[in-house]
Amino acid sequence: MRSLLLLPALLLGSALAAPVTYRVAPLDQVSIVMAENETDIENFTAVASKVSGTVIFDPAARTGSADLTVNGASLSTGVPLRDEHMRSADWFNFGKMPAITFKSTRVQYVSGDNYRVTGTLIMNGVMRTVTSTARVKLTPANDVTRASGITGDALAVSVVFNVKLGDFGVEHIAVQAGRVKDTLPVTIKLIASNR
Structure with missing residues (x-):
C-alpha cells in the first residue's frame, strides 16, 4: 500500500526532472571567449564577446549538451x-x-558542478575533437539576476580548452619564432537563460 502512495510522487518527480533549453544571454561582456598568449616575448589576451547558441541542461539527471557559435x-x-x-x-x-x-x-558528470565535456570545435574551416572539464552552475531567477538583465533562471558555464593553432591551419611566423604559443588556453564563459 505504501508503495502505491509513493507512486504519484515518483511520477511527479520524474515529470519535473526534464532537460531545459537555455539561450546564451545577448548581453555584451556577460558571455565571452578568451585566448591567452604568454611567452618570453609577447603577452596578450584576445577577447571575443559575440557568443550565441544554446545549452541544454538537466540538473536532476546531471546531463546536458551545448551548441555554441x-x-x-x-x-x-x-x-x-x-x-x-x-x-x-x-x-x-x-x-x-x-x-x-x-x-x-x-557530457559526463564528474562531481559538484563539474562535467567532462567532449565536442567538435570548428575554426578556420577545420574540425577537431576537444575535451575538457566544464563548470556548470544553475541560479534560479531572483532580484540579482533580473537586475543584471537576465530573464528567467541563469545558467553559468565556464570551460577551458587547450587549442593547438597548427591543428587549425595557423602556422604564422610569429608562432615559429616563439612570440605566440602554438597551444593556447581558450576560455569560454557564458551566461544563458531559459526565457
Missing part, C-alpha cells in the same frame, strides 16, 4: 593593428570565416 570577427586584444592581423588569412581568417563553432558530443 562565436563571432571571431569580434576578437579584440586592445591593439587595433594586432586585431586586424589576427583576423587576416595569415592568422585565423575571421574576415572570411568568422564563425567558431562548438557542439558537444558527450
